[in-house]
Amino acid sequence: MDKVKAMTIAVLSALMSWLGILAVPVFLLVGCNVIDYITGLWAAGYRTETVNSYKGIRGIIKKVCMWLLVVVGAWIDILINYTIECAGISFTIPFVVATVVAVWLVVNEIISILENMLDIGVRMPPFLLPVVKYIRRQVEEKAESFFDEEEGADDY
Numbered sequence: 001m002d003k004v005k006a007m008t009i010a011v012l013s014a015l016m017s018w019l020g021i022l023a024v025p026v027f028l029l030v031g032c033n034v035i036d037y038i039t040g041l042w043a044a045g046y047r048t049e050t051v052n053s054y055k056g057i058r059g060i061i062k063k064v065c066m067w068l069l070v071v072v073g074a075w076i077d078i079l080i081n082y083t084i085e086c087a088g089i090s091f092t093i094p095f096v097v098a099t100v101v102a103v104w105l106v107v108n109e110i111i112s113i114l115e116n117m118l119d120i121g122v123r124m125p126p127f128l129l130p131v132v133k134y135i136r137r138q139v140e141e142k143a144e145s146f147f148d149e150e151e152g153a154d155d156y
Contacts, residue, residue: 022095025102026070032109033063039116046119066105073098100143107136 016023037059044051076097084091114129 020094022070022074022099022102025099025106028106029066029070029102029109032106032113033066036109036112036116037063039113039120043116043119046121066109069105070098070102073101100139104136104139104143107132107139111136 019026040059041051041056044055049055074095074097077093077095080097081092084093110132111129114124114132118124118129
Protein backbone atom coordinates (compact mmCIF):
# COMPACT_ATOMS: atom_id res chain seq x y z
CA MET A 1 0.00 0.00 0.00
CA ASP A 2 2.87 2.39 0.79
CA LYS A 3 4.39 1.74 -2.64
CA VAL A 4 1.07 2.64 -4.31
CA LYS A 5 0.85 5.87 -2.31
CA ALA A 6 4.46 6.76 -3.10
CA MET A 7 3.97 6.02 -6.80
CA THR A 8 0.74 8.04 -6.92
CA ILE A 9 2.40 11.00 -5.22
CA ALA A 10 5.41 10.79 -7.55
CA VAL A 11 3.26 10.66 -10.68
CA LEU A 12 0.99 13.51 -9.56
CA SER A 13 4.00 15.61 -8.51
CA ALA A 14 5.73 15.10 -11.86
CA LEU A 15 2.50 15.89 -13.71
CA MET A 16 1.87 19.06 -11.71
CA SER A 17 5.47 20.16 -12.16
CA TRP A 18 5.27 19.67 -15.93
CA LEU A 19 1.87 21.38 -16.24
CA GLY A 20 2.88 24.41 -14.16
CA ILE A 21 0.16 27.07 -14.36
CA LEU A 22 -2.04 24.64 -16.29
CA ALA A 23 -2.24 22.18 -13.35
CA VAL A 24 -5.05 23.86 -11.40
CA PRO A 25 -7.37 24.41 -14.39
CA VAL A 26 -6.74 20.84 -15.58
CA PHE A 27 -7.64 19.31 -12.22
CA LEU A 28 -10.67 21.59 -11.93
CA LEU A 29 -11.75 20.55 -15.41
CA VAL A 30 -11.58 16.87 -14.44
CA GLY A 31 -13.81 17.49 -11.43
CA CYS A 32 -16.21 19.70 -13.37
CA ASN A 33 -16.50 17.12 -16.18
CA VAL A 34 -17.48 14.40 -13.72
CA ILE A 35 -19.91 16.59 -11.76
CA ASP A 36 -21.50 18.00 -14.93
CA TYR A 37 -22.00 14.54 -16.39
CA ILE A 38 -23.61 13.24 -13.19
CA THR A 39 -25.83 16.29 -12.66
CA GLY A 40 -26.79 16.18 -16.34
CA LEU A 41 -27.98 12.59 -15.93
CA TRP A 42 -29.96 13.53 -12.83
CA ALA A 43 -31.42 16.66 -14.43
CA ALA A 44 -32.58 14.69 -17.47
CA GLY A 45 -35.21 13.03 -15.29
CA TYR A 46 -36.49 16.40 -14.13
CA ARG A 47 -36.58 17.69 -17.70
CA THR A 48 -38.65 14.67 -18.70
CA GLU A 49 -35.89 13.62 -21.06
CA THR A 50 -35.01 10.01 -21.59
CA VAL A 51 -31.51 8.91 -20.78
CA ASN A 52 -30.09 6.38 -23.20
CA SER A 53 -26.69 5.07 -24.19
CA TYR A 54 -26.60 7.23 -27.34
CA LYS A 55 -26.99 10.45 -25.34
CA GLY A 56 -24.52 9.16 -22.75
CA ILE A 57 -21.88 8.44 -25.39
CA ARG A 58 -22.47 11.87 -26.96
CA GLY A 59 -21.87 13.46 -23.55
CA ILE A 60 -18.65 11.53 -23.08
CA ILE A 61 -17.48 12.45 -26.60
CA LYS A 62 -18.20 16.09 -25.81
CA LYS A 63 -16.04 15.86 -22.67
CA VAL A 64 -13.22 14.19 -24.63
CA CYS A 65 -13.39 16.97 -27.23
CA MET A 66 -13.04 19.53 -24.43
CA TRP A 67 -9.79 17.84 -23.46
CA LEU A 68 -8.70 17.91 -27.08
CA LEU A 69 -9.21 21.70 -27.06
CA VAL A 70 -6.84 21.94 -24.09
CA VAL A 71 -4.34 19.74 -25.95
CA VAL A 72 -4.58 21.98 -29.03
CA GLY A 73 -4.00 25.01 -26.79
CA ALA A 74 -0.92 23.28 -25.33
CA TRP A 75 0.35 22.50 -28.84
CA ILE A 76 -0.01 26.17 -29.75
CA ASP A 77 2.01 27.07 -26.65
CA ILE A 78 4.68 24.52 -27.59
CA LEU A 79 4.84 25.94 -31.14
CA ILE A 80 5.18 29.47 -29.78
CA ASN A 81 8.04 28.38 -27.49
CA TYR A 82 9.69 26.46 -30.33
CA THR A 83 9.48 29.52 -32.59
CA ILE A 84 10.94 31.76 -29.88
CA GLU A 85 13.77 29.27 -29.33
CA CYS A 86 14.48 28.99 -33.08
CA ALA A 87 14.66 32.77 -33.26
CA GLY A 88 17.51 32.63 -30.77
CA ILE A 89 15.59 34.29 -27.97
CA SER A 90 16.13 32.77 -24.55
CA PHE A 91 12.62 33.26 -23.24
CA THR A 92 10.03 30.62 -22.39
CA ILE A 93 6.36 31.22 -21.84
CA PRO A 94 4.21 28.87 -19.77
CA PHE A 95 1.07 27.18 -21.08
CA VAL A 96 -0.78 30.46 -21.64
CA VAL A 97 -3.14 29.50 -24.47
CA ALA A 98 -3.92 26.10 -22.96
CA THR A 99 -4.59 27.71 -19.57
CA VAL A 100 -7.03 30.24 -21.02
CA VAL A 101 -8.80 27.45 -22.92
CA ALA A 102 -8.98 25.29 -19.78
CA VAL A 103 -10.26 28.16 -17.62
CA TRP A 104 -12.93 28.99 -20.20
CA LEU A 105 -14.00 25.33 -20.30
CA VAL A 106 -14.10 25.11 -16.49
CA VAL A 107 -16.31 28.19 -16.32
CA ASN A 108 -18.65 26.75 -18.98
CA GLU A 109 -18.82 23.46 -17.09
CA ILE A 110 -19.68 25.32 -13.88
CA ILE A 111 -22.47 27.15 -15.71
CA SER A 112 -23.78 23.82 -16.99
CA ILE A 113 -23.62 22.31 -13.47
CA LEU A 114 -25.56 25.25 -12.05
CA GLU A 115 -28.18 25.03 -14.81
CA ASN A 116 -28.53 21.29 -14.16
CA MET A 117 -29.04 22.00 -10.47
CA LEU A 118 -31.68 24.59 -11.26
CA ASP A 119 -33.50 22.04 -13.42
CA ILE A 120 -33.34 19.55 -10.54
CA GLY A 121 -34.94 22.18 -8.33
CA VAL A 122 -32.02 23.16 -6.12
CA ARG A 123 -32.45 26.63 -4.65
CA MET A 124 -29.49 28.74 -5.57
CA PRO A 125 -28.26 32.17 -4.48
CA PRO A 126 -29.53 34.57 -7.17
CA PHE A 127 -26.07 36.03 -7.73
CA LEU A 128 -24.21 32.75 -8.36
CA LEU A 129 -25.05 32.07 -12.02
CA PRO A 130 -24.63 35.75 -13.06
CA VAL A 131 -21.21 35.86 -11.32
CA VAL A 132 -20.00 32.79 -13.21
CA LYS A 133 -21.34 34.15 -16.51
CA TYR A 134 -19.54 37.44 -15.75
CA ILE A 135 -16.29 35.53 -15.21
CA ARG A 136 -16.78 33.80 -18.58
CA ARG A 137 -17.29 37.19 -20.29
CA GLN A 138 -14.15 38.53 -18.63
CA VAL A 139 -12.06 35.56 -19.81
CA GLU A 140 -13.42 35.96 -23.34
CA GLU A 141 -12.89 39.74 -23.40
CA LYS A 142 -9.35 39.57 -21.97
CA ALA A 143 -8.31 36.87 -24.43
CA GLU A 144 -9.94 38.71 -27.33
CA SER A 145 -8.37 42.05 -26.42
CA PHE A 146 -4.94 40.43 -26.04
CA PHE A 147 -5.06 38.86 -29.49
CA ASP A 148 -6.66 41.94 -31.07
CA GLU A 149 -3.75 44.01 -29.78
CA GLU A 150 -1.22 41.53 -31.13
CA GLU A 151 -2.67 40.80 -34.55
CA GLY A 152 -5.21 43.48 -35.32
CA ALA A 153 -8.92 42.85 -35.81
CA ASP A 154 -8.61 42.59 -39.61
CA ASP A 155 -6.32 39.54 -39.49
CA TYR A 156 -9.16 37.11 -38.76
